[in-house]
Amino acid sequence: MTEHTPQLTDRELRWFGAILAVALVVVFCLLLPLLYSREIPWWPVGIAALLVLLAATWPRSLAPMHRGWMRVGNVLGWINTRLLLGAVFFLLVVPLGALMRLLGRHGIARGRDASAASYRVPVTSKDPAKDLTRPF
Template identity: 40%
Template sequence: MSVKTNKQLRQFGLVVGVGLAVVASISWYRGHTTVPYVLWSGAALLLLFGLVYPPALRPVEKGWMKFGYVLGWINTRIILTLLFALVVTPIGAVARLFRDPLDRSVDDGKATYWLPKKVAPVRPEVYERQF
């Protein structure tokens, strides 16, 4: 993690402070009594330090980023597991059931099982710009 500038810390304080204030307002609107005041207090502190003295937010931002990395690691495993289980596995199972990608069929009448290679003309431009 790189060292954050005062501008980045100020942006962090303002964005997270406003986000907490919005979440607190929604919680208050739904009728909760204690949670909105705790969130509003946190939002006020973040906004205050973000506007007045951004370097004070450095440990908060560092902890927030570590928390984000942990959540990202967990979410990646969950999403990739679901993708594999719900998309890749059924496609592989259907492909194995209904086709033979290696052409393993036995034909006694064939003289050879070799397949002729499709020859394409080679152009030097293809090697000059590979990507």
């Protein structure tokens, strides 16, 4: 995980405050009331207005909130990476490997040939469309 967060400019902090305010209103005043058939809460609008006011007048006050937000994002990204890569490995790579093993196929040439001078496979055709010596 990244431990170093760069020094943010006032402009970047203003954008952070504005985007966070809009996201807060969209999630709590639009999406959740529509999904759960509830009435629209007005407290997110007040918090969003405070965020916009702070972003416009004193953006440095949002720096600790930005650092916390980025820490949470880094932790969630770390967890998601492990979950997604683990799922891809165990749901895609392992079954394909087991299937190939059951069928007796190998994706690579296996075994050692003591009499071979090299394991290099020479190119048989010189197709210019597939030759990447001079691609441009």
